[in-house]
Amino acid sequence: MLGGAAAVRVKRNVRLYLERAISSARLAIEHFNRPYEEGRREAVLHFALHAHEMLMKAVLLQRGKSIQRRRESKSISVATALRMLGNQGEKVLTESETLSLTAVSNVRDAAQHSVVMLSEQTLYLQTQTAVTVFDKVLKQEFDVSLADFLPSRVLPVSTDPPTSLELLIDTEVSQVKALLEPGRRKTAEAKARLRPLLAIDLAAAGEERTATPLEVDRATNRLKQGRPWREVMPNLASLTLDASGTGQTYNVRLAKAKDAPPVKFAETEDEAESAAIIREVDNEQRYPFALTDLARLASLTAPQATAFVWKLGLKSDEKCCHTFQHGKSRFPRYSHEALSRMREAAAKFSPVEVWRQYRRQRQQDPGHEGQL
Incomplete structure (x- = not known):
């Protein structure tokens, strides 16, 4: 697939990972633009994360790093690869890019292991950030662009991006609250729509996981009581969209707002009067x-x-x-x-x-x- 496009000398074993990364990126874009909805959202998230997993492993191998121990059956996880390539590791990914990919991973895990309801603009946000970071790393490490493997008519990913992250979350939370109104009996649907937001909230605090059932219940109850979502999900409130470019060069990343106060999870129930998430510290x-x-x-x-x-x-x-x-x-x-x-x-x-x-x-x- 790479043919003569790669401008750097790519190791043979790296080429296999790189080809699969590009294939999955193209499949994520293809599924995003499908004209029907069956399984579309889950497929987009799956292929977007798989593309990054293969790309990160290609980068590590190209740099001479090991991705699997000889006596172990599995190679490193996405979370481990993110740590190795982040600011404290190989410094391939910026803090904003690590945050963006952690959010994609958390939302994908929520969709893989539970039921989520993703709005079109929330799906767009996850997909466009994944495409943005993928293209940046591909150019930086292998001197090729994702556009080299797509027809010029393809717009990765949409011509209708969200105007602001705050407006997007306001809209999502309004729909959650509407589902929780007395007599509607739509609590399950409300929780399914809330899970992706909690997954991004966890990513904003550096947590590589999805919300527990207890945390989903806590957030649901507090929104039902009328508490502002900025109190229930304070880490999410600290984020902003970093967008630039147009067309095939349109880039989106999640970033911490420059004027956002530092936030952290409550460590105990006594500290969790408003926040939905309580960090359960496992020192082992x-x-x-x-x-x-x-x-x-x-x-x-x-x-x-x-x-x-x-x-x-x-x-x-x-x-x-x-x-x-x-x-x-x-x-x-x-x-x-x-x-x-x-x-x-x-x-x-x-x-x-x-x-x-x-x-x-x-x-x-x-x-x-x-x-x-």
Whole structure:
């Protein structure tokens, strides 16, 4: 499929992923423009996300990164690929682009595993942001454009984009509230229309998941009570549309509004008087790596990883390290943030020299903690 269009030398195994990425992108656009509705929305979301999964893996492979361990049956997930290519990883995706793709992933998961009702403009928003980021990464990493694989008559994706994100959400929430009016018996339909909005709200706060049934019920009840949607979904209220261009070059991304106040999930019921989402913190998922895992994933020896933990101060940073205690034993565990920082530092500093610095420090200070 790529033929002579690719302007960079693409590795053979990368070409297979890249061809499938472009095929799925074209299928997403084709399904979006279908003249009938059966399965259309679910198909668009499926192919849009699959296109990005294949493209992200192509980028990682082209850069010499591993996407699958030899003894594991599955390659890395979309969420892992997003972290690896985001601001803390390979820096292929900007914060806005990572947010946009997380929203697409969350909405797709909601449609895949539950029942959602997507309005045409909400579907447009997800599809156009996916096409925008796909084309940008394709140009940036492989020096080809998505337009090279589409007839010039094709408009990816629509000639009727939403005028503003706030107006779109106002319209969606108004329809949810109308379905919740007494006597209508349309609560199931209201929840189905609300799930995509909650999925985007979660993405805005950096959560790679869909809303739980409890969170959907909580949001539904609070909207039914007449609470403003900006209170129920405060992370969604912090977003804006970043749009530019026309025709085949029309670009849309979700972005945090510059004047938006910082928002976060409520951590407990007491803090959740208005917000629908309560973050349930699972520290074992937040800090999944032992030191030996960090060493293996960062292509370091265990002593070198120990030295980088010391050099970067990872053990004293709660974003990077948490110590679990079982009886009298203590077990430090590390986060994806710690892994990203270690990989970045290992590319910048000589692991051998960092180990020597750490060893000198231990010699000068015998009480220095060596087992990290």
